[in-house]
């Protein structure tokens with residue numbers, strides 16, 4: 037029989053007889069392996085991505101989204117540093133205008149009393165104009181046009197022992213004609229200058 041003679045020949049030559057099934061590659065098997073490999077890769081990518089995003093969210097807790105408000109108290113220098121009129125040097129840093137008039141100095145908090153926008157100082161017209169809904173205030177912050185219900189608030193102001201101006205914008209003085217309130221002449225609402 038020829039098969040017996042072939043195996044005998046292989047045994048004689050010392051080479052192992054290769055199994056017939058192992059030498060043949062099945063195309064459908066290799067395609068299935070490729071699909072499995074891609075599926076595994078997709079699952080691992082998704083898993084690592086998910087864990088990565090959660091880890092970043094965890095790290096985010098160590099960097100809270102803090103709101104940095106400007107300092108409410110500040111030194112505004114000497115009265116002699118100001119000429120008559122509205123001074124804007126502390127508008128950006130402290131949201132205040134320093135106003136000097138003959139005999140007094142006071143500080144207006146730059147917030148519209150309608151809905152809280154920051155008005156613009158219109159030097160040429162000598163008024164404050166709110167860009168949001170058009171309220172207008174005179175150079176003392178007294179409203180005269182638009183929806184603002186009352187004048188802008190004034191900040192607490194004092195002189196320190198060295199005669200420098202100290203402003204505290206967290207302490208406010210208000211005038212509200214509708215409520216019959218006027219704190220603009222209270223001690224602390226202005227300094228004599």
Ligand code: FES
Nearest residue numbers: 148150151166169
């Ligand atoms: S917020 Fe100023 S007019 Fe409305």
